[in-house]
Amino acid sequence: MNQRRDHDYNEEARTYDATRGGDLRAIAAAEALHALLPAGVPVLDIGGGTGIVADFLVKLGHPTTVIDSSPEMIRMCESRGTVPTVLSDATAMPYENGSIDNAIMIWLLHIVDDPAPFITEVARVLKSGGRFITTVDKLMSNNPDHDRARTDAPELISRLCREVGFAEGPRSSFVGHGQRNDPLYQLAVFDRL
Numbered sequence: 001m002n003q004r005r006d007h008d009y010n011e012e013a014r015t016y017d018a019t020r021g022g023d024l025r026a027i028a029a030a031e032a033l034h035a036l037l038p039a040g041v042p043v044l045d046i047g048g049g050t051g052i053v054a055d056f057l058v059k060l061g062h063p064t065t066v067i068d069s070s071p072e073m074i075r076m077c078e079s080r081g082t083v084p085t086v087l088s089d090a091t092a093m094p095y096e097n098g099s100i101d102n103a104i105m106i107w108l109l110h111i112v113d114d115p116a117p118f119i120t121e122v123a124r125v126l127k128s129g130g131r132f133i134t135t136v137d138k139l140m141s142n143n144p145d146h147d148r149a150r151t152d153a154p155e156l157i158s159r160l161c162r163e164v165g166f167a168e169g170p171r172s173s174f175v176g177h178g179q180r181n182d183p184l185y186q187l188a189v190f191d192r193l
């Protein structure tokens with residue numbers, strides 16, 4: 001699986017939400033996404049985990065499906081009973097070319113070894129005109145002095161997205177309420193040409 005080995009999301013699934021700001025963080029993320037996504041149009045939440053953000057997106061009127069490679073995160077998501085799920089690696093999703101309306105990646109690209117296959121795959125499955133929103137520089141938001149690889153650096157993600165046919169729009173952000181120091185997380189917004 002294309003993911004760094006410092007987290008086992010199967011082991012973390014039960015405690016994940018409570019240790020990541022819980023509902024307060026998820027509501028802030030969902031409200032920022034709500035302002036950027038067309039009402040009533042399906043959204044694919046890639047690396048959507050327990051579905052805590054997706055659940056609030058559904059409540060805000062966006063039919064949202066979570067796709068994730070961790071069976072335990074998917075199990076937690078299914079227990080909500082509000083969000084359809086797909087167990088799959090995000091670099092090889094079970095969708096036809098150009099079949100997905102909109103896609104989001106919240107807190108995914110900072111934990112992968114190489115973001116390129118994730119960007120290539122989301123570009124493949126998105127419809128022309130579809131919107132892709134991803135967090136960028138997640139670790140910098142938590143701690144500007146961190147020394148980990150910036151696999152979600154904004155300039156890197158912008159370049160990769162341009163190369164596979166996205167146009168970039170204005171950035172947005174959300175406050176990580178419920179987390180230490182209420183960090184401000186950046187959202188990069190791309191439209192499939």
Ligand SMILES: C[S@@+](CC[C@H](N)C(=O)[O-])C[C@H]1O[C@@H](n2cnc3c(N)ncnc32)[C@H](O)[C@@H]1O
Pocket residue numbers: 001002003009046047048049050051052053067068069070073088089090091105106107108111
């Ligand atoms: C930091 S969590 C974020 C979860 C959710 N987006 C949120 O904001 O609460 C990262 C998630 O990405 C999933 N993930 C990691 N690598 C993946 C891959 N290659 N394909 C699909 N999901 C992956 C993990 O299982 C985990 O659920």
